[in-house]
Amino acid sequence: MGKEQSRTLRPVGRNAAALKYDLITALGAHGCAGDKHLQRLVLRLITVIVARYNWQSDELSVGQRELAQLWSVDERTVKREMARLRDLGWLVQRRPAARGRVAVHGLGLAAILQGTQGSWSNIGPDFTARMALPVDPPAATGNVVSFPVPPRTEGQGTWGAALQDLHLGRPDLCSTWFASLTVEAEEDGVWHLRAPSRFHASFVTTHHLAVLEAAMRKVDPGVRGVVVRA
Structure with a gap:
């Protein structure tokens, strides 16, 4: 058998274009399968990814006022929704807001894959097979998500x-x-x-x-x- 195909878990470099579309597709299907609250949260995340995510630096750097305008909500709602996205691990804060600078976030790619996997089969067997490919661990740089985390195995x-x-x-x-x-x-x-x-x-x-x-x-x-x- 030939060498097993794999893909890199980062939105830049090899397979980046395919990963971007697959992430958005997985999020969309997951949102469609959920209740109205999840649907709204996923729609807002997809919108900010498409409109404001910097794929080259793998960063989201946008202020609360701009997000409120993009989502047609108030800044209080922005704070709540961003907190929910961080709690899910779908957004990872890399630098908090300070001294007039907005916070910088990255995509929690592993958490998005883990959280949406229950909806992959709704998209089709080809998508499920593609998303199940082994993932090349990313290089240890400030522009990628740390992956994977060793499991806790004490006493097992x-x-x-x-x-x-x-x-x-x-x-x-x-x-x-x-x-x-x-x-x-x-x-x-x-x-x-x-x-x-x-x-x-x-x-x-x-x-x-x-x-x-x-x-x-x-x-x-x-x-x-x-x-x-x-």
């Missing part, structure tokens, strides 16, 4: 050791698909893991179960199989 025994191994060898898959799994039970060598959603469980089972089982067996050769359910 075999599962924790497997997660650590997965993070070292496949940090992309670990952060996106495996880190949010939790152990429900282990019966006769079969590990039962809980996923945060049915889509998540189905996708791991269909696309990444072999990788997961191999990591578990590396730690414990007695592992007979892994079952992932929502």
Whole structure:
């Protein structure tokens, strides 16, 4: 088999154009699947990304007054919505507002992918397959989002050791698909893991179960199989 295709998790450089459209598509589908509050929040984020995001520097630097005008709201609403976006991890503050300068934000790319994955299947199987490609970790510079974060594995025994191994060898898959799994039970060598959603469980089972089982067996050769359910 040939070398596995991958793409870089940053809005500049290789595959940048495709990633931009895929992010906006994922956000749009996620918003359409949500309630009116989520729809409004996603619409506002997409609008500011399209209108004011600097893709070359990977930065959003816009004042509250300008955002209020863009969104047709008051500045109080801008403060509330920006706080919600930061809480979701979709925007990451890089420099707070100070001495007449506006705050600088970056896109939380990993959080956007994680948060919208439940709606990928609504777009189509081609989109789901493309978004599931392994991701090249970005260079450690001030212009990219730090990705991925090592999982917390203290006191998790075999599962924790497997997660650590997965993070070292496949940090992309670990952060996106495996880190949010939790152990429900282990019966006769079969590990039962809980996923945060049915889509998540189905996708791991269909696309990444072999990788997961191999990591578990590396730690414990007695592992007979892994079952992932929502």
